[in-house]
Amino acid sequence: MLENVLKTQALAKSYGRIKAVKSLDLEVPDGAVFGILGPNGSGKSTTLSMLLGILTPDSGSFSWFGQAPEPAQRKRIGALLEQPNFYPYLSARKNLEIACLIKECSPTRVDIVLEQVGLLARAESAFKTFSTGMKQRLAIASALLADPKVLVLDEPTNGLDPQGIAEVRELIIQIAKRGKTILLASHILDEVEKVCTHVAVIKQGQLLAQGSVMEILRNQHQVELKADDMEALERALSAYEPAAERRRVGNLIVLSMTGEPDGSALNRYLYDQGLVLSHLRVHKKRLEESFLEITAKA
Ligand SMILES: Nc1ncnc2c1ncn2[C@@H]1O[C@H](COP(=O)(O)OP(=O)(O)OP(=O)(O)O)[C@@H](O)[C@H]1O
Numbered sequence: 001m002l003e004n005v006l007k008t009q010a011l012a013k014s015y016g017r018i019k020a021v022k023s024l025d026l027e028v029p030d031g032a033v034f035g036i037l038g039p040n041g042s043g044k045s046t047t048l049s050m051l052l053g054i055l056t057p058d059s060g061s062f063s064w065f066g067q068a069p070e071p072a073q074r075k076r077i078g079a080l081l082e083q084p085n086f087y088p089y090l091s092a093r094k095n096l097e098i099a100c101l102i103k104e105c106s107p108t109r110v111d112i113v114l115e116q117v118g119l120l121a122r123a124e125s126a127f128k129t130f131s132t133g134m135k136q137r138l139a140i141a142s143a144l145l146a147d148p149k150v151l152v153l154d155e156p157t158n159g160l161d162p163q164g165i166a167e168v169r170e171l172i173i174q175i176a177k178r179g180k181t182i183l184l185a186s187h188i189l190d191e192v193e194k195v196c197t198h199v200a201v202i203k204q205g206q207l208l209a210q211g212s213v214m215e216i217l218r219n220q221h222q223v224e225l226k227a228d229d230m231e232a233l234e235r236a237l238s239a240y241e242p243a244a245e246r247r248r249v250g251n252l253i254v255l256s257m258t259g260e261p262d263g264s265a266l267n268r269y270l271y272d273q274g275l276v277l278s279h280l281r282v283h284k285k286r287l288e289e290s291f292l293e294i295t296a297k298a
């Protein structure tokens with residue numbers, strides 16, 4: 001059982017009459033890559049700012065590592081909220097050495113983080129000569145300087161070209177593999193699906209759904225089937241475990257699956273029982289679709 005690195009309870013924040021975050025309950029498990037997914041203006045940045053002590057919540061509470069917020073905790077949380085300021089004419093290494101002085105961490109960390117983000121070979125190059133993806137990787141390196149337990153990233157691929165986006169996403173996955181918990185805000189469904197293990201979907205400051213990316217997808221995958229002997233097919237499928245639900249829709253049987261559908265395994269299972277299918281179609285719904293459904297209901 002994973003323990004929660006972060007828990008928020010009824011967290012709320014308004015700007016005057018605009019209710020930016022409404023009674024938000026989040027649970028971020030240790031080791032998760034947790035995506036806060038929501039359209040522009042849904043309160044993602046406001047939430048992250050509260051969690052980092054930049055904004056004070058109007059009401060509600062949160063705890064990092066099971067403890068009420070206190071300044072010492074911040075050392076265990078690396079953050080990248082907006083484009084950081086690097087000196088354009090100074091090298092990557094020099095920029096990180098300066099950041100190191102500000103963050104009071106050991107200068108030996110500089111090469112370690114440069115290596116982690118794949119920039120060690122470019123350590124002596126001036127920041128201004130970097131591609132957008134390299135600039136963002138350097139920013140992530142800076143957030144890693146104090147060797148935090150948690151990394152908080154607000155829209156880490158914003159403004160990057162496709163190559164840069166791919167580089168940064170891969171880097172996030174690699175950092176998570178080394179055991180860090182990552183909290184990432186994004187308005188891009190595809191990004192959350194590719195990078196995150198868990199997701200909280202928010203809209204207008206309100207939580208719509210939260211769980212593992214698989215959980216949010218569960219029961220969303222469907223398989224359509226048809227055979228000459230539909231009754232025999234129904235009987236055979238009644239014992240088919242990966243199906244959470246079975247329905248007759250017109251002349252088809254539609255299964256809602258608990259996980260990723262495996263069409264060939266299902267076909268084999270039925271063939272072994274003497275059933276030959278005349279129709280088999282697998283619909284894999286992506287998070288994008290369930291997100292759109294969820295938000296449409298709100
Ligand atoms: N400083 C501020 N003053 C007034 N209103 C604000 C301020 N910052 C944010 N808001 C409002 O609060 C709401 C939530 O904004 P927030 O920046 O948290 O959303 P977001 O999900 O991060 O959006 P984006 O995807 O565009 O970054 C929006 O309606 C926004 O206009």
Ligand SMILES: [Mg+2]
Pocket residue numbers: 044045046154
């Ligand atoms: Mg934002």
